[in-house]
Amino acid sequence: MTQKQTKANRENAKKSTGPRTRSGKGRSSQNSIKHGLNQVLDLEHDNRFIMLLRLVKDDGYAHDEAYSIVSAILDHRRVMDACDQQYHAVGEIYGRAETMMIQDLESDAELGRITIGYNDTLKIARFKARVKRTNERLGSVLVQRVKRLAKLIRYQRRSIAQIRRITQEIKNDKTNPFIFDL
């Protein structure tokens, strides 16, 4: 590569340097994150946590107990939400419900109960094509889903064990200070 080419490459690189806006940079900063389940939970700024903590304390639990159990449940939520996200990330599978809905529409149109316009016909044709494409790669979608979810099993094990441990501690706590707050 000549010096001229190297210089041109550097100049061109300056013109396309990735995201520029704050939101774009924010999005791309998450690119390498797969599920983020190894990150520490930021509970202090979580409104949901604050609300749940207050409600559990209102039910008569001590602050420490309420804090532990609510944070354990929210940690479990984070894991299960990641599972749901991974499950749907591979691709949607169109089930019988959608296909039957389209069939019903078409039969209604045939019987003259409803009128399907040109645009709707196009939409139905596109949907059918999508269902066909999905069915063709259904096997690989299912396999990918199972493999992706398998990677999250250990996180589920951890979060559930945490909930179990804390509730057991609450049960065994015979000198519970909250009782004297009655």
Added chain:
Amino acid sequence: MVKGKLQQSLAILNPIRTVDLRDKTGNFEAILQGLLSDLETPNTLSVLLCEQIAESIFWMRRHVEDKELILLEATAEKIDKAQSSYGGDRAYTAEDIKQVLLGDETLKQKINDELKKASFNSTSTSFDGCRAMAFISRAKVIRIADDLIQRQMLNIRHLQRSLDAIDMKSRIIKRMDLELERIERDLTVLEHDPEAD
């Protein structure tokens, strides 16, 4: 009575719902309502744990369905490969395979006849043969799916025990015992209070 408890539980749960599944079937809601109506003493923690149990049951069913679909799809793929080596449109789908397994003998016979006639068939000559081949080819994934199902079963069991541990009835009894102990202790202190003398 049951309806009243369900309403009571839902009133606690609705503002604090933590589970947000993309479930178009409504199965999750049905499971959740069933569990909530059985809840003896609904409070924030117990309805939250019920929600997590309902989600685990939902996931377990989802994994079972996926496992079944993997096998059906693999069988359809094997039949397709056995029938034709040119590719093109699928002759049978997972839904057709399910119909055969549910007892559609006519369709099974049709598939068997087609497999026997197929000139390029080097895979298998019967529906059952294709099914066995499909199982072998997906054995590893099936094992992973079984692990996922097993995980949900354990999740449910642990959450049930957690729900049992925070059961308000036993907590109230414990509270009352400790409260009585405290009153007794306070009384003793009062009796031996030198300033009181």
